[in-house]
Amino acid sequence: MRIxxxxxxxxxxxxxxxxxxxxxxxATISGAIYVPSMFQxxxxxxxxxxxxxxxxxxxxxxxxxxxxIHATVKGTRPWIVSVKTMSxxxxxxxISNQLLKIxxxxxxxxxxxxxxxxxLYINSNSLLVNQLDFDLKMESPLDHKMGTYxxxxxxxxxxx
Numbered sequence: 001m002r003i004x005x006x007x008x009x010x011x012x013x014x015x016x017x018x019x020x021x022x023x024x025x026x027a028t029i030s031g032a033i034y035v036p037s038m039f040q041x042x043x044x045x046x047x048x049x050x051x052x053x054x055x056x057x058x059x060x061x062x063x064x065x066x067x068x069i070h071a072t073v074k075g076t077r078p079w080i081v082s083v084k085t086m087s088x089x090x091x092x093x094x095i096s097n098q099l100l101k102i103x104x105x106x107x108x109x110x111x112x113x114x115x116x117x118x119x120l121y122i123n124s125n126s127l128l129v130n131q132l133d134f135d136l137k138m139e140s141p142l143d144h145k146m147g148t149y150x151x152x153x154x155x156x157x158x159x160x
Contacts, residue, residue, distance in 0.1 A: 010157050039083070040074040041157040067105055067133040071155070074129050078160035082117040086152035099141055102150065105133040117156060119140040126146070 051063045075081065083102060101110035104121050111118045121132060 034077075037159060038074070038076045039079060039157050039159065041155065042072045043155055044070050046070065049136065051136075053138075053141060059142055061141050062099075063138045065136040068136040069102075069134040069153075071132040071134065072129065073123070073132065073157060075123065075157075076128065079123045080119060080158050080160055081121040082156045082158070083111075083113065083120045084117045084154050084156075085113050085115055086154055099139040099144075101137040101139065102153075103135050103137075105135050106153075110135075110137055113153070120155075123160070 041077050046065075046068050048068050051058075051065075053059055053063070071081065073081065085100070098112045098114055100113045102112045102113060102120065111120060120134070122129065
């Protein structure tokens with residue numbers, strides 16, 4: 001009986017030693033945090049993307065469509081928006097895509113469009129969400145054959 005009392009006393013001392021109020025116990029673990037680069041771009045039009053050269057002023061000055069395209073760009077790192085046309089430089093050899101121009105609404109200079117990506121906007125802030133408006137302009141097609149033509153714009157979002 002004396003052996004079991006001694007064993008119980010040793011166990012009780014061990015429990016009391018680890019439960020002392022002024023002592024702190026800690027443990028350390030390690031782990032990994034994965035933070036990927038994330039990008040998203042949503043494009044909508046104002047519904048005002050048809051160019052109708054049905055008067056002399058339009059033929060003389062071209063047609064400007066302010067804020068014709070709106071983009072919401074989300075990114076976790078710096079990014080670039082580029083744009084190109086989907087069709088060849090000359091739509092059926094009848095009208096040049098380079099008559100169609102685009103610019104970010106707060107900028108001065110228009111970019112002529114063709115089948116090669118043109119840099120449209122370079123992100124220079126640290127915002128996660130950016131709202132952008134783009135103006136479209138169509139130069140006078142006076143030296144081109146008349147008709148109805150369509151083209152598609154391809155916007156590309158890429159990291160810097």
